[in-house]
Amino acid sequence: MSSIKIYCDGACLGNPGKAGSGLAIYNGTALPTLIYGAYRAEGTNNTAELSALYKALQLVSEAGGGAIYSDSRYSIDCITKWAYSWKKKGWTKKGGEIKNLEIIKLSHNLYDEIKGTISIEYVKGHSGVEGNELADRMAGLAISSESLEYKIYKYPSVRSVLAL
Secondary structure (H helix, E strand, C coil): CCCCCCEEEEEEEEECCCEEEEEEEEEECCCEEEEEEEEEEEECCHHHHHHHHHHHHHHHHHHHHHEEEECCCHHHHHHHHHHHHHHHHHCCCCCCCCCCHHHHHHHEEEEEHHHHHHHEECCCCCCCCCHHHHHHHHHHHHHHHHHCCCCCECCCHHHHHHHH
């Protein structure tokens, strides 16, 4: 398995409201690579979390494997557990609509292709885990910059980002 580690997070101002995603990518460099984007003017916390997880899955796939950390149990469970039964039932569930179905399908299909080369772990949000805190700051930057595309954030030190 690759040594890449990716922390992903989503943020939303209002729910629904302005939403964005952020990632902190640890790949053996002195400073992690930070990216932000996937801005939505009318998103939710779940769409932002799912978008961040999907981007993390894409990056881990390109790297040939690795570890993903998310503070969204909802996103992790949608992709790694619940999607299997929804797919068997023609992407339906008892009780009604599957919210965020398109991003769930994309994420689950990619996860299913690469699951033997990755791990997805839950990390408690806002608990001082550096990667999660950095991803959180990037999700906030995605909202304030209204960046639709993912962009790399250049910075001098981790401490400077955590102060945002």
